[in-house]
Amino acid sequence: TLFSNMNATSNMCNIGADLEAFKRINLEATRKAYVKRIDKDFAELQAEVLVKTHLPLKYILNINEFLTTNTSYYKGDGVLQDHTESAKWYRKSAEQGNAEAQNSLGNCYYQGQGVPQNYAEAVKWYRKAAEQGFTDAQYNLGNRYYKGQGVSQNYTEAVKWFRKAAEQGHDDAQSTLGYCYLYGWGVPQSYAEAAKWYRKAADQGHADAQNNLGNRYANGEGVSQDYAEAAKWFSKAAEQGNAESQYNLGVCYYFGYGVTPNKAVGIKWFKKAAQQGNEYAKNALKKLGETW
Numbered sequence: 001t002l003f004s005n006m007n008a009t010s011n012m013c014n015i016g017a018d019l020e021a022f023k024r025i026n027l028e029a030t031r032k033a034y035v036k037r038i039d040k041d042f043a044e045l046q047a048e049v050l051v052k053t054h055l056p057l058k059y060i061l062n063i064n065e066f067l068t069t070n071t072s073y074y075k076g077d078g079v080l081q082d083h084t085e086s087a088k089w090y091r092k093s094a095e096q097g098n099a100e101a102q103n104s105l106g107n108c109y110y111q112g113q114g115v116p117q118n119y120a121e122a123v124k125w126y127r128k129a130a131e132q133g134f135t136d137a138q139y140n141l142g143n144r145y146y147k148g149q150g151v152s153q154n155y156t157e158a159v160k161w162f163r164k165a166a167e168q169g170h171d172d173a174q175s176t177l178g179y180c181y182l183y184g185w186g187v188p189q190s191y192a193e194a195a196k197w198y199r200k201a202a203d204q205g206h207a208d209a210q211n212n213l214g215n216r217y218a219n220g221e222g223v224s225q226d227y228a229e230a231a232k233w234f235s236k237a238a239e240q241g242n243a244e245s246q247y248n249l250g251v252c253y254y255f256g257y258g259v260t261p262n263k264a265v266g267i268k269w270f271k272k273a274a275q276q277g278n279e280y281a282k283n284a285l286k287k288l289g290e291t292w
Helices: 002-010 019-023 027-034 042-053 063-075 083-095 099-111 119-130 135-147 155-166 171-183 191-202 207-219 227-239 243-255 263-274 279-287
Strands: none
Touching (some): 083 099, 099 119, 135 171, 171 191, 207 227, 207 243, 263 279
16 A cells, blocks of 8 residues: 555654655655545544654645644544544654644643643643744743643743733733733733733734723723723624623613613623623623513
């Protein structure tokens, strides 16, 4: 079979061998030969091709298929869900220096999926990926410092990694950095900086950030108080299902903050929030004699 031939070729491809010999292995041709296969072993074989050749990453033309294989094992897409198998393949790629796989292996250790839960190991792999500039890993590493999981709690260090990811456009990191500025965790408290970072995430559609930016406008913190602007951001988050924003938008409509007063619409949003367990909305509806 073609795969057996590939194995025979790979026996000559030991680490340290002439790189020109590596280049002559046509992985793309191998990929094309297998790409239409639908049997259950296909995903594992795709990954094995990459692992058994020991190629440096820059010569691996189908690394995306390798990562897709891992994701398939992790999510159960097209193969039996097997976190242990997924972690095995993530490790092989991570040890070759692939940042995405390093972050994924960190997730495995953090969640205890496919490997025993180990926060210190999670931090180790997050750090390797974070130092390569991989934003998800930078955000994850920041969270470990923020929560003191696998490392000593250190808000300053947490902010450092949140900022690295935020400056590359990571919306979760931007929102979290806004939170740090709002409460002064690891940085001097600054409502203006909080609003700035919330806005960056909100502009990307981040619902929590939209809600928090709405609150800054409602309270006049870091921005001029503007109920219409507050209602705008509450509405964006509420439409995405953010329960706190649904309650806040209900308040806006019920009392006419930034919008034309409409008690029926206000109650509608209270009910949406209450159905998600928001206690403020539940209490409001109880006082109004409404059910949800």
